[in-house]
Amino acid sequence: MNIVSIKNLNITFKQHGNLVHAVRNISLDLSEGESLGIVGESGSGKSVTFLSLLGLINSPNVIINADKLEIGGVDLLINKKKHLSKVRGKIASMVFQDPMTSFDPLFSIGYQIVETILTHKNINKKDAFNESVNLLKKVEIQNPEKVINYYPHQLSGGMLQRAMIAMALSCEPKLLIADEPTTALDVTVQAQILQLIKDLQIENNMSLIMITHDLGVIAETVDRVIVMYGGQIMENSNVYEIFDNPNHPYTKALIDSIPGQKPGKRKLKEITQSERDSWYASN
Amino acid sequence: MKTVLELNKITKHFDINKGIKNIFSNKNEKFIAVDNVNLKLQEKKVLGLVGESGSGKSTCGLIAMRLLKPSYGNIILENNDITSLKNHELKSYRKKMQIIFQDSYSSLNPMMTLAQIVIEPFIIHNVHNFNERQELAKELLNKVGLNKTYHNRYPHELSGGERQRVSIARALALKPKILIADEPTSALDVCVKAQVINLLHDLQEEMGLSILFISHELNVLRSLADSISVMYRGRIVEEGGTEIIFNNAKHPYTKSLLEAIPSLNPHNRKRREFISSDEIEMNIPKFSINDVKVNNKSDKEQQLIQINENHYVEGVLS
Amino acid sequence: MIFYIFRRLLSVIFTFIAVSIIVFIMMHSIPGGPFDPVDMPLSKAAKDLIMKQYGLDQQLHIQYFKYMWGVLHFDFGIPYQSPGETVLELLGRAWVPSLVLGGLGVLIGAPIGILLGMVAALRRNSFVDYFASAISTLGLTIPVFVFSMLLILLFSVWLNWLPASGWGEPRKWILPIIAYAAIPMATYARYTRSSMLDILNKPFVMVLRAKGLSEKTIIFRHVLRNSAIPMVTVFLPMFIGTATGSIFVEAMFRVPGLGAYFVSSIHTKDYPLEMALLLMITVMFCFAYFLADLAYAILNPRIRLNSKREE
Numbered sequence: 069m070n071i072v073s074i075k076n077l078n079i080t081f082k083q084h085g086n087l088v089h090a091v092r093n094i095s096l097d098l099s100e101g102e103s104l105g106i107v108g109e110s111g112s113g114k115s116v117t118f119l120s121l122l123g124l125i126n127s128p129n130v131i132i133n134a135d136k137l138e139i140g141g142v143d144l145l146i147n148k149k150k151h152l153s154k155v156r157g158k159i160a161s162m163v164f165q166d167p168m169t170s171f172d173p174l175f176s177i178g179y180q181i182v183e184t185i186l187t188h189k190n191i192n193k194k195d196a197f198n199e200s201v202n203l204l205k206k207v208e209i210q211n212p213e214k215v216i217n218y219y220p221h222q223l224s225g226g227m228l229q230r231a232m233i234a235m236a237l238s239c240e241p242k243l244l245i246a247d248e249p250t251t252a253l254d255v256t257v258q259a260q261i262l263q264l265i266k267d268l269q270i271e272n273n274m275s276l277i278m279i280t281h282d283l284g285v286i287a288e289t290v291d292r293v294i295v296m297y298g299g300q301i302m303e304n305s306n307v308y309e310i311f312d313n314p315n316h317p318y319t320k321a322l323i324d325s326i327p328g329q330k331p332g333k334r335k336l337k338e339i340t341q342s343e344r345d346s347w348y349a350s351n
Numbered sequence: 352m353k354t355v356l357e358l359n360k361i362t363k364h365f366d367i368n369k370g371i372k373n374i375f376s377n378k379n380e381k382f383i384a385v386d387n388v389n390l391k392l393q394e395k396k397v398l399g400l401v402g403e404s405g406s407g408k409s410t411c412g413l414i415a416m417r418l419l420k421p422s423y424g425n426i427i428l429e430n431n432d433i434t435s436l437k438n439h440e441l442k443s444y445r446k447k448m449q450i451i452f453q454d455s456y457s458s459l460n461p462m463m464t465l466a467q468i469v470i471e472p473f474i475i476h477n478v479h480n481f482n483e484r485q486e487l488a489k490e491l492l493n494k495v496g497l498n499k500t501y502h503n504r505y506p507h508e509l510s511g512g513e514r515q516r517v518s519i520a521r522a523l524a525l526k527p528k529i530l531i532a533d534e535p536t537s538a539l540d541v542c543v544k545a546q547v548i549n550l551l552h553d554l555q556e557e558m559g560l561s562i563l564f565i566s567h568e569l570n571v572l573r574s575l576a577d578s579i580s581v582m583y584r585g586r587i588v589e590e591g592g593t594e595i596i597f598n599n600a601k602h603p604y605t606k607s608l609l610e611a612i613p614s615l616n617p618h619n620r621k622r623r624e625f626i627s628s629d630e631i632e633m634n635i636p637k638f639s640i641n642d643v644k645v646n647n648k649s650d651k652e653q654q655l656i657q658i659n660e661n662h663y664v665e666g667v668l669s
Numbered sequence: 670m671i672f673y674i675f676r677r678l679l680s681v682i683f684t685f686i687a688v689s690i691i692v693f694i695m696m697h698s699i700p701g702g703p704f705d706p707v708d709m710p711l712s713k714a715a716k717d718l719i720m721k722q723y724g725l726d727q728q729l730h731i732q733y734f735k736y737m738w739g740v741l742h743f744d745f746g747i748p749y750q751s752p753g754e755t756v757l758e759l760l761g762r763a764w765v766p767s768l769v770l771g772g773l774g775v776l777i778g779a780p781i782g783i784l785l786g787m788v789a790a791l792r793r794n795s796f797v798d799y800f801a802s803a804i805s806t807l808g809l810t811i812p813v814f815v816f817s818m819l820l821i822l823l824f825s826v827w828l829n830w831l832p833a834s835g836w837g838e839p840r841k842w843i844l845p846i847i848a849y850a851a852i853p854m855a856t857y858a859r860y861t862r863s864s865m866l867d868i869l870n871k872p873f874v875m876v877l878r879a880k881g882l883s884e885k886t887i888i889f890r891h892v893l894r895n896s897a898i899p900m901v902t903v904f905l906p907m908f909i910g911t912a913t914g915s916i917f918v919e920a921m922f923r924v925p926g927l928g929a930y931f932v933s934s935i936h937t938k939d940y941p942l943e944m945a946l947l948l949m950i951t952v953m954f955c956f957a958y959f960l961a962d963l964a965y966a967i968l969n970p971r972i973r974l975n976s977k978r979e980e
Contacts, residue, residue: 328570
């Protein structure tokens, strides 16, 4: 069974009287244990696609249409409220970009992890607390018994991101969606967090969706890649093909734009506006 | 080679805020942001300053611009010591040195059009007449790739990359010799990043700029910088030519930075070992006097040792 | 923490002294005295005698020190307009209606306002939202004596449900309490709405939803608490301001409260009463703000705990 199944997803925003087609006819499937990278620049619709999957788009000005929208076999087009509460945090969890603003500043980290556990599992508070300490250990936080009582503002970005991953994994979800999880972090911390996510994915036999604009992250972490531009899918293949033999010129351009690949001071490949216009119109 | 900007033995302390409980306590804890840093920016060259958050690199940039005063040390701009100059004395020097920041949105006055933003430096330094100012501003905006249709727009109407170009245009208005760029590309997408890097490339060649490029992204610096200085916890731990650093890094922190760069080859995924900050401090490279060039103090003190033409590493001589 | 409290207490004392001096000087700067002839002119001799009796012939600073010395012993003197009791007794007597009615007004108005604000924030741009905004605007703009009059007209005259005036049985309290409740309700409705909307748009609320928490839990456990912190600091000063009585409400409803004395004591140059009233208000507000700041520091972990960044 596919963990994620999306068919012909369309998302439109009403902005100042204009209709903005943020996502146009996206279809994708993800099987159990598989890892998928979604690459695109800001405005490509990559985040919006998966936020809508979990029903997290709050705006009243949005229109979401799809032929199929399923996570773990649960149909998210009908009985929305009920089905979403079945899925969120339990079958699918999400990790966000900025860990500093992702926690409630008034509660300790431990409280917020325990709260997640208690929402989905029928255990007592003490057990939930001990589980939380173990989770923090799993994400390689030193002194988890101390850290668990800290408030978000007392921790660094890297530690908070680990805590957020711990919180996301607390109910053993089948799918982890990570939306630019390392963009706000330092380079060495970034590498550690990515390795951690990868390890945990394999350990827990989870599926992973990694949303990023950084192709380096993609090369290191996922099995399959979807390249998005202007709300559409430009290319969809496995990670080796994407780098060895990129099909779509946009993918090629993305790869060539990355600095530092060849030694010496040099200029990088730029994408022209006419190229962009041609890709936007295609498909 | 002429040195246009020099930071000489710069140290900067900050006092720490300890929260409501310790309002009356006398402990005056200081945080050392920059610790005895020496930087030399050569004419028409790009010097990359790399480090992670807390390394002090941005503080160095602000000190170089005299936007912050160092606790100790000197700032020497084209052989003039500007460290202790008062603001009105500093003004004429400001024409020679400009800065662009990471957050383009908060660097631009949202109430001003792009043309007005670029004209502002002329007004502040009282140069050119009214017509010249308009013309020059238009030229500058065109040069950074923002044509006529942009000139009367406001910052909020632009994308991140476009705003960054405006910052660059404004910085170049007074034809400075030195440009300090504090993480200008960190907040940008891959393609826009490439555009801004290329723009800086072109402008540097065309205008003979000397650039101090501060970034935490080593791969960006590889394409742009002639030499790199690596900062860690307020100190310079390694510096040298760009390719030397990439191929022959000796300090454990530099090595960890290089290790962390993702490879673009999925066939070559490696498991990384990460070293903690304690391990870095404990593994300071040691050199014997025979391996290194002269002009190093031969005591066991931890210092920046020249191990080659254009390669310095923090270590201990034995 | 102790030092912080100590410093604030010092500032209260300092404010107290400063206000007492300023008020005293201002009081005596108003031309005329408490015993100047209005209806029954006194002969000069009689007037001098009375002035001496009340110590008003002495130099100003001596009068000041004598009065403040009394204050330290909780002796606020005798009100000129009511020499049968001490100021303290008068305050005690008059404050009760104000405290009861004004206090209840705030205690009833604030929660209603909070509820209104919450609903408005949660059902943004709906009918309820516009209705709540309208109500709160009205509450803040209609002068309280007009509102009181409307209440009397509606409930006493036309509907004949409630008594229009007096102070005695609780039935008589209902209308004045409603009048007092208007401003707290309106203020809190506005505050709550904007505070909640601000919090609802924060990223961590989206994360809470992604975790699978029910909307109810999110609102009552997380959003409310975050919204409440700035509102808590507003509460005490508002309470003090209302619970000392409004001259308008008390006049309209014929309540024998403190409100009237604030104005009349200046008018009749009843120095001891004036001083006592103003000193009382000063101290209460100082404490109100002090407690509010303390509450804020305690409730907000970012202030309560120092920022210890761990790596």
